Amino acid sequence: MAQTYAYWISTAMLSVLYLSSAGLYLARRDYVRDVLRGLGYHAAYLVPVMAAIKILAVLTILSRFGVALSDLAYAGILFHLLLSGIAHLGVRKPGGAIPAVVGLILLTASFATQNTAREMPSPYAPAATSLTIMTRN
Template identity: 65%
Template sequence: MATPYIYWISTALLSLLYFVSASLYIAKGDFVRKAQADLGYSAAHLMPFMIAVKVLGPAAILWRFNVALSDLAYAGIFYHLILSGLAHLGVRKPKGAIPAAAGLLLLVGSFATQNAARELPSPYAPVAVIQASPN
């Protein structure tokens, strides 16, 4: 079945998106502060928090030592991506919302297929429907 491959590819790409973003926050802090100021945010308060979120969220999903924490990370990333996309659209910069839209697609792929690839199932992920053949 292709479902475990979909899970691992979408999860790896989503994690890569977040880890690269966190490294950008660390390496190019002045650029990120200016970009956040253009969106109307106080970057001095957001930078350390966002670096932590962008590292710990995907780590909780990849490591998955606790299913509830992994589900909470999915929810946090979902809200982050929605708010990020809306922030860019709100200042009429739709190109800035493209990474958030791509991240949402990867997030949905990862969340929807996690039970097919992980030993401990999430109670919130969709359950695959198995159709029995009529005999």
């Protein structure tokens, strides 16, 4: 039961993080472009694309159209958060990497507990029994 709560809380918080980020991308495009320029990226056309991808990733994980697609969305979020954190650290702005670190923690919790809360289990997430054994020791 605790793992089901952990899944839904971590997934909800990850969704809020990603949807608020997408909202920022859409509402304050100029600001986001300036931040991306500060990170060394000169691809302003990516701002609306990244906003759409963030929204679609959240919808895919929450609706779970298919397990494989949901796992692909988890992988995409993982790579995005890793690259975002590394980009901020690379330009010596560690404060900008904090949302990525928080997102990675939430993503790990959500992915690791998804099989306890969902009917169709993911073959890549740890089995519920192994999580139970790990938490009892």
